[in-house]
Amino acid sequence: MVCAIEIFNKPQLKDPILIEGLPGIGFVANISALHLIKELNATLFAKIVSASFQDISITAETGAVRSPVNELYYVKRENCDHDLIIWYGNTQALTTFGQYELCGKVLGIAKELGCHFVISIGGFKKNEVKQVPTVYCAATDKETMKTVLNLGTKTMDGHIFGLAGLLIGMGRLSDVKGFSILIETQGMYPDPKAARYALTVLNKYLNLTIGFEDIEQTADMTKKLLEDFGIIRKISEEKKNEKQQMRWFI
Numbered sequence: 001m002v003c004a005i006e007i008f009n010k011p012q013l014k015d016p017i018l019i020e021g022l023p024g025i026g027f028v029a030n031i032s033a034l035h036l037i038k039e040l041n042a043t044l045f046a047k048i049v050s051a052s053f054q055d056i057s058i059t060a061e062t063g064a065v066r067s068p069v070n071e072l073y074y075v076k077r078e079n080c081d082h083d084l085i086i087w088y089g090n091t092q093a094l095t096t097f098g099q100y101e102l103c104g105k106v107l108g109i110a111k112e113l114g115c116h117f118v119i120s121i122g123g124f125k126k127n128e129v130k131q132v133p134t135v136y137c138a139a140t141d142k143e144t145m146k147t148v149l150n151l152g153t154k155t156m157d158g159h160i161f162g163l164a165g166l167l168i169g170m171g172r173l174s175d176v177k178g179f180s181i182l183i184e185t186q187g188m189y190p191d192p193k194a195a196r197y198a199l200t201v202l203n204k205y206l207n208l209t210i211g212f213e214d215i216e217q218t219a220d221m222t223k224k225l226l227e228d229f230g231i232i233r234k235i236s237e238e239k240k241n242e243k244q245q246m247r248w249f250i
Contacts, residue, residue, distance in 0.1 A: 123194055135197055137182070192216050
């Protein structure tokens, strides 16, 4: 086994859009995806495990085991042109080969379900972040770029690492259009403010009405999960050592 996918059922979807939400800088995508899943009451339909994920499992007091995993959810939307597929997980792959394989597998599933458009989310690390963080963007083509710039974003000039960049690049090679949004963040801890601005862009583009009343709770859930897996240190440990090591970069 290198990358295995368990599909519980294949939903019949209407020209779905794939939204990526894996851990990265500021965990902006992770918080955004989890908040979408909660607010839209998304349905889990597939789980993905990979030999390139962390070799670790977390046990609870009950003896239950939780392992590194990616999940796919769907949302059916009445009176809308596009249903949604949400790609959520507690890890990215740890190797270059694993990243490409994981991205290819998910793109393959999405295309089988009729997907022709993808959106990736990430954080753009800044030492200082303005009161209203800048949202940067990149796209597969000029037409899509024009559309996303009209949402109040600015052109990204630089590199987009991790799945946030890879999904757009591989999507283009597979005749799948899409764009990436990257929100300014200091990136040290899960950043609900940055996630809020990411979701604001998605609200505009997808005609959603996602609220933000519980965004802090979503960030707390994300933080607890990441602490359990050792991806970020607990606050008590951070006070001893302010330098934080991160495994995934976007």
